Amino acid sequence: KEKKLYAIFDAFSQNNGHTTLSDARYVNALKLFLSGVTPLEYQAYQGFARVGRQFSGAGARVACQMQATDELRHVQTQIHAMSHYNKHFNGLHDFAHMHDRVWFLSVPKSFFEDARTAGPFEFLTAISFSFEYVLTNLLFVPFMSGAAFNGDMATVTFGFSAQSDEARHMTLGLEVIKFLLEQHEDNVPIGDPLESTCRHASL
Numbered sequence: 001k002e003k004k005l006y007a008i009f010d011a012f013s014q015n016n017g018h019t020t021l022s023d024a025r026y027v028n029a030l031k032l033f034l035s036g037v038t039p040l041e042y043q044a045y046q047g048f049a050r051v052g053r054q055f056s057g058a059g060a061r062v063a064c065q066m067q068a069t070d071e072l073r074h075v076q077t078q079i080h081a082m083s084h085y086n087k088h089f090n091g092l093h094d095f096a097h098m099h100d101r102v103w104f105l106s107v108p109k110s111f112f113e114d115a116r117t118a119g120p121f122e123f124l125t126a127i128s129f130s131f132e133y134v135l136t137n138l139l140f141v142p143f144m145s146g147a148a149f150n151g152d153m154a155t156v157t158f159g160f161s162a163q164s165d166e167a168r169h170m171t172l173g174l175e176v177i178k179f180l181l182e183q184h185e186d187n188v189p190i191g192d193p194l195e196s197t198c199r200h201a202s203l
Contacts, residue, residue, distance in 0.1 A: 001161060004157075005158065005161050008154060009080060009154050012084060012154040018085060021150050022149065029143075031091045033143065034082050036099070039095065039096055039109075044067075046116065047112075047115065047123055052064030073165075078162075081154045081157070111131075115127055125180070132172075136169075140159050140163045140166070144159035
């Protein structure tokens with residue numbers, strides 16, 4: 001997976017892929033992605049590394065460890081995919097600094113900070129379920145389509161590489177929700193798919 005990913009990065013760079021973009025304004029979208037999403041992936045890595053140390057069960061610990069590793073890999077591949085543009089365009093060099101100061105990034109920044117300072121189950125519900133299951137599909141799939149439309153094959157490649165990991169992340173989120181629902185005595189046991197609806201919505 002890594003060999004294929006970095007081979008495309010190298011080919012894109014060697015062939016001056018930035019000159020083949022259909023619209024130079026697309027680079028502004030890359031700046032938004034790099035300053036908005038990449039720091040969130042890093043916060044997710046830090047959060048899962050911390051949460052994994054709080055669980056006593058081996059299954060939950062390993063799941064959090066694997067997801068932390070995935071999130072760190074996503075940060076690295078996103079930075080590497082967009083580093084080529086940093087040689088030719090302004091505004092991509094200080095994304096971590098911008099993440100803390102650009103007003104429109106205050107919402108995702110606040111969301112992750114709230115999740116990371118909550119308990120382990122709150123974090124897993126907020127990130128593994130709400131963020132990974134709901135938002136990443138809305139984010140990665142359209143963005144990669146836009147990257148392909150503009151001829152940015154490096155970003156397309158890292159997006160598909162990351163999205164294949166998201167299926168595993170979403171599974172962890174569903175398992176967390178299932179576990180939490182099963183703890184309440186008023187809810188139906190979630191063994192049979194036909195009985196998986198809850199009698200009460202309260203957790």
